[in-house]
Amino acid sequence: NAGVTQTPKFRILKIGQSMTLQCTQDMNHNYMYWYRQDPGMGLKLIYYSVGAGITDKGEVPNGYNVSRSTTEDFPLRLELAAPSQTSVYFCASRAGHAEAFFGQGTRLTVV
């Protein structure tokens, strides 16, 4: 059981470039999440999904987009990368009201 898998683990982007952070879970969870973690700020919710075809904005959605075409995959798209998007990104999934399972994170630097 792989759990939640995120790729890539590290990435350096230039200002204005685009990229997609991949997230896959093999636990058949209905809920999936994207968070960003900045020092001293905890985890901020970017987007979440309650099932395939359904997504909703979290606390800090500006500059990001998501899609959920399958139960397993929940990619996060950054368009026109900015230095403010330098962060560590975590994907998570859970079933119902149970605990969330997290991926190992993607460390993104925008220069």
Next chain:
Amino acid sequence: AQSVTQLDSQVPVFEEAPVELRCNYSSSVSVYLFWYVQYPNQGLQLLLKYLSGSTLVKSINGFEAEFNKSQTSFHLRKPSVHISDTAEYFCAVTGEGSQGNLIFGKGTKLSVKP
């Protein structure tokens, strides 16, 4: 909507001393509460959870937390800490009918000194 406040950003403590990490939440509906631990350069791991039933919940490594509805709190405690407990701890909340929204506090860094 739910929110979480972790009252201490850093907690230094000596080995074998007791510790309490504080968490208060705000919600207008029934809540489900979680404590996660994050070791350096790793993802988050579940430490313990309150879903229903007994208000005192315990982890396998000696931590416990008590759900207090009147105080809207879910404080984390350990009677005797080890060096290996040094990590960042996050409190999280979701609520009944919240459409899956899972909100985290800003975290508390626990530093255990010899």
